[in-house]
Structures are given as structure tokens and as C-alpha cells.
Amino acid sequence: DAGVTQSPTHLIKTRGQQVTLRCSPISGHKSVSWYQQVLGQGPQFIFQYYEKEERGRGNFPDRFSARQFPNYSSELNVNALLLGDSALYLCASSPSPPADNTEAFFGQGTRLTVV
């Protein structure tokens, strides 16, 4: 069975540019969350979507946005990139609504480097 897939795996962008990261959840999972993992730190929550609706947002600037499509895949967009946005971006999917007891399954992540 395919796990959570993310694309691309690596990306290099210039300051000020915009980037779109993509995530396909495990088949049957309707909830997708995004996390940012800076080197040496644990993942930080950015967004959660369930059934195409935003269900949670972390403490990130408005330059970060996301959406979920009818097939439950998701995109994370970051505008006006800063050097500090360089990180591993993780997508996680889960089968249940956010209020239920459930675990999150993580993808391999997209390594974004801003130069």
C-alpha cells in the first residue's frame, strides 16, 4: 500500500520566490496536516485540513497557505520566501476527523532550501 507521498523531495528557491508543495494522503484518509521541521528541532504544526475545510492553523505568517482538494490531496504554498523558511516540510494524513483519537502517518517530506 502506498503511504503518504510528497513532491518534490528536494527544492531550491531564491528569496522572494513562491513555492508549492504537494501531498497525497494514504488512500481513504480524509485528514491532512502540514508541519515544518527546522534542522535540530521537532516538527511544528502549520495547518490541518479535513474534508477540504481548514480545521487548524499554527503560528505561521499569512505567507503560508494551504488547501485540500476533492480527492483529499493537499498543497502548501509559501509566498515571499525567506532564508528562515528553509526546512523539511512534512505532510501527515489520518483516517479520522481531527476530534477523534487517531494517529498521524507521515510522508518523507520535502526539503526546501532558500538561498
Next chain:
Amino acid sequence: AQSVSQHNHHVILSEAASLELGCNYSYGGTVNLFWYVQYPGQHLQLLLKYFSGDPLVKGIKGFEAEFIKSKFSFNLRKPSVQWSDTAEYFCAVGYNKLIFGAGTRLAVHP
């Protein structure tokens, strides 16, 4: 504010040694508790989870964790580590979103 604290950032052990990684959390309400592991070059994988019930939770690969509500702790243990346990370990708390600790890098020497 909700937070997770992992006491050890780097741990070095010899094979067959016992392991205990500390995790304390600050969270006002019902807690779901997790330990995730990230092996070199691989994605985050769930080791074990606690939602309710028996506070001693057994996970994969011989790991276990104990939820002590009065101490706001969820420490991870393994009686005898192997070289293949070399990885980074993350404690996480969450109900609607996951809050992770900074992680503990474990190196096991043969």
C-alpha cells in the same frame, strides 16, 4: 502555552544497555500522547501511542512508555537497545494537532 520537553538531546549507549528517554508536557486537557521515531533517511514512524486506559503502553520493536498523569510525563523505555535503534526520537502531544518535542538523537554503538 502547550509545550513538550525532551530532557536529553543526545544519548550514546552501547548495545544491550537499557534506555529511558524523558518527556514532559504542558497541556491543559485530555491528552493523546505519542512517541515517533525517525531512522536515518526515513520518514517519521509511530512507535507507540496512549489515548486512555492502561498507562503502561507497549509499542513496536520492544519499546514501552509509561504515562504518569501527576508528573505530566510520558517516558520511553527499552530494556536492551540494539545498533538498529540508532535514530531520532520525538515525543508528541496532541488532540487536534501534534505538538512535538525537540527530539533526542540516540546513537547505539556495537
